[in-house]
Amino acid sequence: MSKIVKLKKGFDIKLVGKAEKQLTDFQQAETFAIKPTDFIGMQRPKVIVNEGDTVKAGTPILFDKKQEKVLYASPVSGQVVEIKRGERRKLLEVKIKADATFQSEQFKKFSDSDLKAIKREDAIEHMLAGGVWPQIIQRPFGVVANPEDDPKAIFISGFDTHPLAPDYGYMLKGSERYFQAGLDVLKRLTAGVVHLNLDETSEIPSIYSNVQGVQVNKFSGPHPAGNVGIQIHHLNPINKGEIAWTVNPYGVAQIGKLFLEGVYDASKIIAITGSKVKNRTYTKTYIGTCVDKFVLNNVDLSDDSHGLRDPKKYRVVSGNALTGERISPDGYLGFYDNQITVLPEGDYYEFMGWAKATSDKLSYHRALGLFSFLSPKKEFVLDTNARGEERAFVQTGIFESVTPMDIYPIYLLKAIMAEDYDEMEELGIYEVIEEDLALCEFVDVSKHPVQDIVRKGIELIQYS
Amino acid sequence: MKFLRDLLDKQKPLFQKGGKLENLYYLYEAGETFMFSPKHTTNPRGAQIKDAIDLKRMMITVVVAMIPCLLFGIWNTGHMHYLAVGEAADFGDKFLLGAILVLPIVLVAYTAGGIVEAVFAVVRKHPINEGFLVTGMLIPLIVPATIPLWQVALATVFAVVIAKEVFGGTGMNILNVAMTARAFLYFAYPMQISGDEVWIYLGDKMPVDGFSGATALNVAYLAGQEAQSVTAAFYSHNNVVTDNFLSFTNSFLGFIPGSIGETSTLMALIGAAILIVTGVASWKIIFSAFGGAYIMGLIMELLAVNTYMAMPAHYHLVIGGLAFGIVFMATDPVSASQTETGKWIYGSLIGILTVIIRVTNPAYPEGIMLAVLFMNVFAPLIDHYVLKANKKRRLQRATV
Known part of the structure; x- marks a missing residue:
């Protein structure tokens, strides 16, 4: 029984710098890294390899001592060149230098028909060993799923509505068989339904056109309609004590490939986006790639702001402009990210900036002098300036209007700030993770770090 | 600009940690961020880009929305004066006299409140709140032009301290700050803010024989006491000057005595249009408050126990400070209801209560002040x- 959900609330952030649908070959990166910090909720990462070890694609690199069964695998074959630690020996990165001969660990292969009859335990065991388990994220909390849990349903959002987000249909073209195999495996993992949620407003890409055995739902509306958390809220919301799992389409295909081909395939097509990028394009690489080859000769250093910004300063973001993470120009792509966004850095003073009339800066609001609402189709060049200082909450009703859920974000955030556990639970902390309230952070007049606050609340509840 | 920036950068170390004037950092910050929006960038994790709005811009939008009321109020202060003393005067004269009377009040309110803000910012180590830009403009607009300046200063200080700073500053207050200032004046110095004498500035001149400075609310109330038709009373009031002095049109346009900024419903509606188009104030509150007042007026008209109650309901919307109070005070997002459903309830109750207080309470001719404060107190309950x-x-959902 598929559902059609039309959402009204939300806001599409239209930026300059969408990737053209074409594949460009860049020189492949020399090093790749697994960063424990990408796996939110990982508490005590333990590295299994040593510097100098040779690994293959799929060789386990590390695990979390709190959840020893889940192995995190090397995306490429090569040599472990550095195990980077930060303060108090916190594990930051495990870097692997790729070799020329690409070798993979060999795992058991299954046929299409095997998959339909595979036992749940066997499937889980195979996924754990094959390194694809971290693709499965648990709600509540948005952490890597615990293989011992029994989720009430599995949700896959088939589209991404974040700013400049890549198109899954393009990324996964040709992986139809693996995607279906992945769905077949996921079906074995839950007694409930596997939901595949698609964009109602666009044509169904080939990757999804013939899927079987899952419930296909359609969503329409502005961002965050593509967020799986929003979709869960409208399909089968998470109550206290319940667990659901989510996987992104890339993860589904990766799982399918492990079962059909017996390899851990970390190759992925990513989008290189953002107004600072010269060649905005898709390219094929691997999970955890160093981004230097895509960025260094590909940044537009010309002035696009009439001298306001320093044109030589830019910020490389792993992920999108709303929920991503700043990395250095020779940093590494986040494990779950399918996109690099390069934005102008905004560390400049602006004379009377708060009073100036402008149609070049995007605003959800229409307060005095903010004219961006007059051109709803326009794509904007936005930089990383915070546009004001942090203040107490003053304006009301705005967060609700960009959050298509039956939730009161301001009250939830205040409950978190007050560390009021009961209130957090009652107001729906189990239903959100950072990305679901990321738009609130963007539109906030008082400039609160909304996503940090949400994570703080989740951690309070999770470890209470 | 470069010169200014250099100057600020040069002084900055003085105010930063370890500097000589470290304690005054927030004063420096207020000045600096007023002139230059800061160069802060977004956090490494989370939203990498931010909306162009900030609190300063939002607050200045409200101040701009009040400018029609202020300008009209200045003119009307002069206009009422010349009308009362029976002298002819042109636009310039009226505006000049009004400006001489009103601008000092504005100046005093901003100065007194600004000093309190600054002291608290320094002592409590928090940034100076932009909310004061609005409060400092609201207070002059809701007092009569004849008010002694020291009372303005005292009321502003009282309101900023008791209604706002003790709760932790802008965003934390329960009551609307400007309305608290007015309530303070009303109960502490009723002689200067109620009755028939205070609304029109006379100077050392005598009013025309038979001219009364009573507000429409007073006239209506008295008519009710004397079982006389209110509209007839409005018609004959001050007929030494002109017929139909308190006509619906005059009340709507604002050619009537009252507090400086509140007489003109039209100007308040222009302000409302600005606030609604810019999305700064909630249209739900404005709409439901006017609706509540009108419906309550209709109910009163139906019951019609006395002639005040029988006054046509639409008069309620244009006399007194209802329109100004609804547009600029009831919509204060901090003290109003903060949930969207709550805003409907909160707004309509303000309208309803205003009319009830006006018509049935013998002590307070104007209801909007008490209705807003009362509902400010109840807003958290509604939200609850x-x-x-x-x-x-x-x-x-969980138990099904």
Whole structure:
């Protein structure tokens, strides 16, 4: 029984710098890294390899001592060149230098028909060993799923509505068989339904056109309609004590490939986006790639702001402009990210900036002098300036209007700030993770770090 | 610009940690961020880009929305004066006299409140709140032009301290700050803010024989006491000057005595249009408050126990400070209801209560002040029940 959900609330952030649908070959990166910090909720990462070890694609690199069964695998074959630690020996990165001969660990292969009859335990065991388990994220909390849990349903959002987000249909073209195999495996993992949620407003890409055995739902509306958390809220919301799992389409295909081909395939097509990028394009690489080859000769250093910004300063973001993470120009792509966004850095003073009339800066609001609402189709060049200082909450009703859920974000955030556990639970902390309230952070007049606050609340509840 | 920036950068170390004037950092910060929006960039994790809005811009939008009321109020202060003393004067004369009377009040309110803000910012180590830009303009607009300046200063200080700073500053207050200032004046110095004498500035001149400076609310109230038709009373009031002095049109346009900024419903509606188009104030509150007042007026008209109650309901919308209060005070997002459902309830109750207080309470001719303050107190309760319904939905979903 598929559902059609039309959402009204939300806001599409239209930026300059969408990737053209074409594949460009860049020189492949020399090093790749697994960063424990990408796996939110990982508490005590333990590295299994040593510097100098040779690994293959799929060789386990590390695990979390709190959840020893889940192995995190090397995306490429090569040599472990550095195990980077930060303060108090916190594990930051495990870097692997790729070799020329690409070798993979060999795992058991299954046929299409095997998959339909595979036992749940066997499937889980195979996924754990094959390194694809971290693709499965648990709600509540948005952490890597615990293989011992029994989720009430599995949700896959088939589209991404974040700013400049890549198109899954393009990324996964040709992986139809693996995607279906992945769905077949996921079906074995839950007694409930596997939901595949698609964009109602666009044509169904080939990757999804013939899927079987899952419930296909359609969503329409502005961002965050593509967020799986929003979709869960409208399909089968998470109550206290319940667990659901989510996987992104890339993860589904990766799982399918492990079962059909017996390899851990970390190759992925990513989008290189953002107004600072010269060649905005898709390219094929691997999970955890160093981004230097895509960025260094590909940044537009010309002035696009009439001298306001320093044109030589830019910020490389792993992920999108709303929920991503700043990395250095020779940093590494986040494990779950399918996109690099390069934005102008905004560390400049602006004379009377708060009073100036402008149609070049995007605003959800229409307060005095903010004219961006007059051109709803326009794509904007936005930089990383915070546009004001942090203040107490003053304006009301705005967060609700960009959050298509039956939730009161301001009250939830205040409950978190007050560390009021009961209130957090009652107001729906189990239903959100950072990305679901990321738009609130963007539109906030008082400039609160909304996503940090949400994570703080989740951690309070999770470890209470 | 470069010169200014260099100057600020040069002084900055003085105010930063370890500097000589470290304690005054927030004063420096207020000045600096007023002139230059800061160069802060977004956090490494999370939203990498931010909306162009900030609190300064939002607050200045409200101040701009009040400018029509201020300008009209200045003119009307002069206009009323010359009308009362029976002298002819042109636009310039009226505006000049009004400006001489009104601008000092504005100046005093901003200065007194600004000093309190600054002291608290320094002592409590928090940034100076932009909310004061609005409060400092609101207070002059809701007092009569004849008010002694020291009372303005005292009321502003009282309101900023007691209604705002003790709760932790802008965003934390329960009551609307400007309305608290007015309530303070009303109860502490009623002689200067109520009755028939205070609304029109006379100077050392005598009013025309038979001219009364009573507001429409007073006239209506008296008519009710004397079982005389209110509209007839409005018609004959001050007929030494002109017929139909308190006509609906005059009241709507604002050619009537009253507090400086509140007489003109039209100007308040222009302000409302600005606030609604810019999305700064909630249209739900404005709409439901006017609706509540009108419906309550209709109910009163139906009951019609005395002639005041029988006054046509639409008069309620244009006399007194209802329009100004609804547009600029009831919509204060901090003290209003903060849930969307709550805003409907909150707004309509303000309208309803205003009319009830006006018509049935012998002590207070104007109801909007008390209605707003009363509902400010009740707003958290309304929100509590709206949230409770939300929590209940969540709970029911879990148990089904």
